[in-house]
Amino acid sequence: MKLKALLKNILLLLLLMTGTTVSAQIPPLDTSIVIQTPNLQQEQFYDTLENRANRRKLTGWLYDAIITPPRPYVDKKALALDYFKNYEGKIIAEIKINALDVFGPTCTDTTKKADHWAERAANKIHTKSNLKTIRKLLLFKIGDRLNPELMYENERIIRDLSYIKDVRIYLEQDPIYPGLVNVLVLTKDRFSFGVSGGVNGTRSGDIEIYNRNIFGVGHEVSVKFVGHVEKEPYLGVETFYTIKNIAGRFLDIRLGYLNTYRREGFAIDFNKPFLTQNIKWGYGGYSARMFRTDRITNNDPVKVDDPMDLSANYIWGGRSFNISPRHENATELVVSTGINNWNFFERPAVAPENSHFFSNHTLYMMGLTISQRRYIQDQLIYSYGITEDIPEGFKNELIYGYDANEFGDRHYLHFFTSNGNLLLSRNGYLFTTAGVGGYLKEGHFEEGMIYGDVNFISKLHTAGRKRVRTFVDLNYTLGIRRFDIENLSLEVNDHIRGFDSDIAVGKQRLNLKLEHVVFLPRQFYKFNIALFGFADVGAIGSNSELIFKQDYYTGLGLGIRLHNENLVFETFRLRLAFYPFHPDDESFIGFALDEQSKQRFISFEPTGPEPVRFE
Template sequence: MAFMTKNGLLWVVFVLMTVSSLAQKPTIERPDPRKSTKIKDTTRVSLPIDSLFKAKLDAPTAKDTAFGKTAKKVIPKTFYNVLFRDIDRHIDSGQVAQMEQNPHLPFAGRWIREIHIHSLDVFGYSVHDTLQVPGNWTERTGNKLHRSTRERTILRNYLFFEEGDVIDPEKMRDNERYLRQQGIFHDARIVIVPFRNAKDAVDVHVYTQDLWSLLPDGSASNFDNFTIGIEQRNFRGLGQSFKNTVSYNGRDERQRLEYAGRYFIPSFGKSFVAGEGILNVQRDQKQLSFKAYRPFLTPQMKYAGAIELGYYNRRLFEFTLDSLTGRSVRNYFWSQYVLFDAWMGRSFRIFFGDDKLRERARFVVALRHTRQSFYNRDRSVTDSTNQLFQNTRPTLLSIGYSNRRYQRDLLIYGFGRTEDVPVGDLVSFVYGSDPAELGDRKYIGLKYSRARYIKIGYLYNLTNIGTYIKEGATEQGVFSTENNYFTPLHRFGGEWYARHFINLKFAWGFNRFANEYFNISGNEGIRGITSDELRGTRKMVIGAETVFFSPLNFLGFRVAPFTFADLGWTAFSGQYLFRNKPFAGYGLGFRFRNENLTFTTFQVRLSIYSGIPDIGQPFRANFDGVPPLRFRDFDISAPEIVQFK
């Protein structure tokens, strides 16, 4: 029996919080940005700032149900407030329009006199209401178990500005978005307060609210088959994360003990260069890799790049056809290689359009070189077999145009936190050469994406086409398009809200190597199922989902019922894509998430499937985690070969 699970262990930990804030005495002297900034203690300083958004206090919650009213009579007050904790729901009419007003615009051009950092702990606080404090002893006790993010770390690693700088409203807004993207903050807010003794000076207050960052993990079937792991996503309040997992299986003769570890540093000072190290010693994968990278975090950043070096030894498989059953059979083998990958990019301001466009749009030129060197290959590489395992050395050049903005919204992939939705355009042309082991070849690719809020919702499109050219013929070519749409937030039944989501993916591979294919099972198409029979070099997947965001919460977890339907088709070269009925999955379920915790949303799902070969039981019940969903951005990064997946 399982005695340890990720979600099970976390039930005890997630009811916790503390406050660490900062303050300093005003000085009229303009600071020198070249000097280090000393952080002052502002623990007892509170600004006269109201909530950013008006909260509806009369919304029904779990306390208002019959069960909640009965529980109030029999459960001690302290425990009752923990079990039926109200969570902040700042949803009101016109809120999205209010969110889109940049509050920093009136202060453009003023200089920053002082920067105050207010690092709020996990529970009981809000960056939108500085007067909100923990409401019971469990929250206060729990916060003492959490190391809040250090103010000095925020000041030195996460801010795009310093004391003495001039206020740039767009930079301030980008900085808020950057803070929210770190995965260690529930939300972030920057407030500018005029300094009464100097009209051209302001004080900047940065508010962040932490997420619970310690995540135990584990499972076991018996004493000789278990897994124990721990992940800390904000180690000692430094913003750095590590994950260590140890597994043991005494019955597996290949390798009884396994280890997987990762350490991540989001930024080395204000260089905004992130670093990552990975060590995996597992049965099916051995990996040792190091990577340092700096993306184009904002349009104003001129340089970006990355360098990666790694050793990989992976257990892969290829498919053969069983002559008796006609089904696919996996044949396993090992593949070892060393990877070196480096790129650098430079952005340039555009010379056309109005001021608004020139502020956010850029031309980007980037160069990339990759070396993948295989050794101890279990397969012989020839012009007609195992071409995927040839040594390659592609050098790629990209020239692109990017125009990106962000619109803040609520209740899309999150359950109430602020979400930064990208809107903009991207066009990128890639050209390169690869003196590969099996002969020289050229590469050419084109990428286009666009997203807008329209009257009936949000629409995103991504279209790619790319191919190698060898001796006048195409090789490993692919055309793909992805379209995502969601409706405006619909309100019904008091404090219930709903959104509808539609996703369409189409891809067509041409002149691909043997054993290259799409698989549309799982998160790539038909959710909740894994099958080797859902493969092909061409695919089309349509997914629809309706999510109902309810006001119900229990132990701080929001509840969101949902329904879904997935349809998919695959075909190999020479086959008609729609020759058969679609693979299909339908169902409903419930998602649960506490926005103050960093672990994944989990869900209970009931599904029924049709058209899938050898499925066995078409009715299935699943309890699993939901992978974090992110919007596709419009920043141009490394020149890349269009992925075939």
């Protein structure tokens, strides 16, 4: 802190030496009284200082490197609700929908035009969202009385769609009848075509072509070609088709066919979530028939060498009850049931102590969830300049299950709790989760785990024209009487980024991740740029000793991310990492050029009952 203060004093001295002043300019007063708040005076001081500093290259560089003016907190949700409340209770007389071009216009300035030939060509190729498709997403209709909270929620739901960049709902009082209001819904699409892919060493690779809004109706289609130079089929395919919001009931269905060297089979899943607290019934499920696969589920951390032939089926349903209807932040109680079934037609050859892991069994579950959720708006967290909806609230979940298992019936218990709130003084966001779960058989606790996670996101700081955030994630997981074949790693979910080791595994893991992100104001060929540096440390090993006595591994690195919010493409990432304490099967230096999927906030939305995953 002393060093930073000294540097600031040096900057002020340089400004004086170059003939500039840093005194705030106070406008002449008239007969009215002008009162300046401390925040306004402080903001005026930094604005004046920045303008003076930018007159010289040296002082301008010093300002960007040293000075970080405070960024006043703006409650965007409160502003939006205040706007809608001006029309609260009025009857909706008309609803108009306008889908904007991908490039050029914005929801705040519809007169803007695409300024490059490639953007104009993309606008012609792209099929805008069908107006009927957008209308099916609306939670209100003509004749309803305007509800400000419902309007805000509707913007959030539409904005969360993968093919929508932004949405704004504008209101206008009817010029003749003051009790009526007209509604204009503006939506801005993302360019719906995308391509992704990657290479895994010199033996395998894949490339995927997809459309997130085919024909403008919100459906998704993807085709992935997967190849391997040694394993058959040498060139395979994975294809999926998703139908969104069937009949306007927010029911999605996804169909898939897979035939690659990894797996062959069919899959279908469907989901009608508790999208808002007004939805009374939620349900969903999936069914997969795999004739050949190396994993029980698509993202299962347990991988086997011998192919399996199996079917996996799951179905759930639940009813929501509002238990605090008059409270500003409604609390809901959800009662749910679910059935999970695994049936193996051909099992892998494994050690006898692991054979129970591949058992034929049916798990009958009941869940009780109490949750509260609300959302606020911010920017530059996981996205690049667009509005992001950050959840606040809590979720407490208790699940009981009965496992009808070919190797002996048993009971299942699971408790989960999570909380997320804006910190006092608007200093950032803090999310916490914790849980314990496992099976009870003949008085013994098996296949159990205890886990906890603390996730902190700092507020957005200003450094010149740049914006800066810090991310901290602390995670602990302990497995209790797990199968030998089940192991935690530091690779899954990037507990140490870029780390890839089959040696650093165990039944217990403690992990700390730190990341500092600088969002740059300039673009690279229309792509937003973010620089990041990270430091990860993880301890992993046996569950028979304290975690602090286990092996430690670290990862240090830096990188750059490129993303265009007008496209459905994933974020492109270039990363260089160093692993000072690395196992024998991991190198000291790691380099990666890949794609990064958009991270999601911890959700407090009630879901169907499922056993907790050990990963």
